[in-house]
Amino acid sequence: MPPRFAKPAAAALPLYPVAPEGLDALAAGLPGPARAWIGAQSFGAGPGEVLLLPGEDGGVAGALVGLGPQARRARTRFAAAAAATRLPAGDWRLAGELSAAEAEEAALGWLLEGYRFTRYKAGAEQGGGQGGAAEARLVAPEGVDAGRLEAIAEGEWLTRDLINIPANDMGPAELEEAARKLGARFGAEVTVTGADELLANDLPLIHTVGRAAAPHRAPRLIDMRWGDAGPALTLVGKGVCFDTGGLNLKPGASMALMKKDMGGAATVLGLAHMIMATGTPVRLRVLIPAVENAVAGDAFRPGDILPSRKGLSVEINNTDAEGRLVLADALALADEEPGALVVSMATLTGAARVALGPDLAPFYATDDASAAALAEAGAAVADPVWRLPYHEPYEAMIEPQMADLDNAPSGGMAGSITAALFLRRFVTETPRYMHFDIYGWNQAAAPGRPKGGVGMGARALFAALPKVLEL
Template sequence: MSLRRQATDKALPIWFVTAETWPQIRETLPPYVSLFAQASGFEPHAGRSLVYPGPSGAFEGVLFGLENKAAATADPFLPGRLVSLLPAGLYRFANAPHTPDLAALSWLLSSYRFTRYKSQGAELPELCAPEGVDADRVERIAEAVTLGRDLINTPANDLGPDSLEEAALQLATRYKAKSSIIRGEKLLQTNFPLIHAVGRASDKAPRLIDFAWGPTDAPKVTLVGKGVCFDSGGLDIKPGSAMLLMKKDMGGAATALALAAMIMDAQLPIRLRVLIPAVENAISGNAFRPGDIYPSRKGLTIEIGNTDAEGRLVLADALALADEEAPDLLIDFATLTGAARVALGPDLPPFYTGDDALADAITAHGTALADPVWRLPLWPPYAKLLDSKVADLNNVSSGSFAGSITAALFLQRFVEKAKAWVHFDLYAWTPSAKPGHPEGAEIQVGRLLFSLIEERFSLSSPSLTEALQNVPPQPPEPGPFADENAKDPTP
């Protein structure tokens, strides 16, 4: 997945036009192009395209409509639609779209195809690196997203905890990171009882994947990703329809690995640590049960109110480990609750943090990079919904409301020393294709966090958050949350 570095005479031009710019651009093009556009009924509407011939009748170039740059609905990823509209060949941007780097990235991300189980794939159009765009950076991000998408799209028969471990170790080895794995009964011996409890029913042993990269004296950034490779719901079994997408329940782990790939490839000046509790929530005679009580690494005891709320359990032990070394920034990713999808839909992941400055920076980077997020509150009064009569905590709330918030409040109990912590409740899936986002697996928030970490820990990096003084209006306030296990298949 790459951009052609040198434009050639064979690269066909793509002209980006808006209602405002089309009259001027039309005057600069050969008269036959204007006549052909008029005869074809071309109008410079967003997403409208026209392939026009030259005097010989051969394909000569492309017109593509964009929204006016100032429009609130302008989509910087819209040029990615061309990948599915154009025949195979080599193309170049004849003029600059609104955001050339995002347009080039969208082209590459739109070119993604999951072909592991296909005998052959279609040939796709290629793009020359646009002038002024950092092609290495664009490709770095696209390759990392491809890594994460491939992991999520792979079905559980080929991506269990063992295969997820192999993928993580391959990445660690590529960048000379130091890694360690704790598997099976050793989880109990090293005080990770919740990871063991959730994963012990599977024929593939539960494990904690741990690798670190970068100078030990650099600022510490730790990524924790939920690696539930398949979630049956456990003894609180899901209906069949709700299991159809459960191969994506390791989307948090895939996001952590994709972000780690961006960071390590860019050689950011940080000490990176990645923790992935990798399990399968299966059913057998030794599966954990509703009503069971388990200790956690943190020392808190957990009553199991629902075995389908297993993601927060494995994250709890991993977060407790991460927190022990007081990282400068601790981030966790998880396909955690259906309540998040009921509130915000599949495209807008909620995030939680008690750090207002960090929250503002996350929102600003997400807005600038078309990687949207929405902050939800760690609302203290809801913490009592996790009370248990027989243990320190229940893993689910006592009511049907605020499922995503109470899940975040549960995780917060396991973070104490980190200088800053943020939790993302992801969907990790695109239900219907959009420019830059083919249907299927998706890596959400990775791009914005790569930019934020680069800014936050690199003195030479310009401050994006300072430059973005006027953040565009956000979606309206969401309505009440539904129960996390009610309808949505994400646990």
């Protein structure tokens, strides 16, 4: 079931998020049995640490959840969310001295903590969330927009589901089905350009990358539109449902997580859910080139020079740099209807992981104001991002001798930046363009973020839209 807060209830038990610095003051304001109990325990209010409080009748009267020391608070996002799976079943409410921002983070973290991926577990139901009789449920804090937080969490759950589903059940056709289902829910129009139509509709790079796949996994371009008022926002998500590397075949270890190579598509669909569910006043377009980069007799080859929708020729120096190819045609299409902002999201380069690791989403922006608004929003909503530069001197690295562009410059330097520069060549009419080079995978479980597929940058961008688009 989708993530939801519990209905307000007089019997909801208090949950006190507390830092070590505030533990003594909090304890001093509690009834005698609870105060004595805290003093007798080794509870230090470390991140996610939980302590149940006894009542005079011997039952549970409340609980504490640690936030960790103030000086190290930035090390753990959603620390209070750890309580969601450690508390007895029933209704709970946040209590104590919390700022509005702290209450919102704790509440959203609780919803995100409820996610479970159990699709392939015998006898289990897909999803998690609140509402079941045998789980702890949180009442939305006063002053928090509960509906907005639920929409954000549900969008994130959608992203996680799509990434976590293995490639045998999440090919281009299934990704199309997910987009159609989302569109139908919110009254969006979804059209699809199928494999037989890609060349006729001047989308040659999408066709070329996906043509070696089996017929039931044929390439396509998914196009969703929603909203008829407000600034135009186009989201473009890389939908490579599995990436073998093509003829430049990946080694086995590098192929293990390639089901997540459609993480950009999953993330823009999750973000689209947030936008549509909250009625954000934009004219939204979502473009997803959905392909599988497979190996077959008609696979594209190293050394090929390919045409693109933009009219730029592309020399192929590595068939494993296919994501920027399918994005190029989709971005060129988006650029033909210049709007306020085009955003691309993609699990694009290993270089981005080397530079910033798996937890921090690098992004590129063509204007400073949008970049500043995004960085500020990311910090505020615990969705960290970091701007990398469109470094102009590196333009020469993507310009080969025999074609306009090189899809994989030799030398191995500045791989994320050169990929971003490559994509920028296809967005020339839209005044503002942002690109995210995300990882889309959480390597180890953390509060609000279980191991597996995860959205990166979507919540930050959603929070930044009012400033970026002047809504």
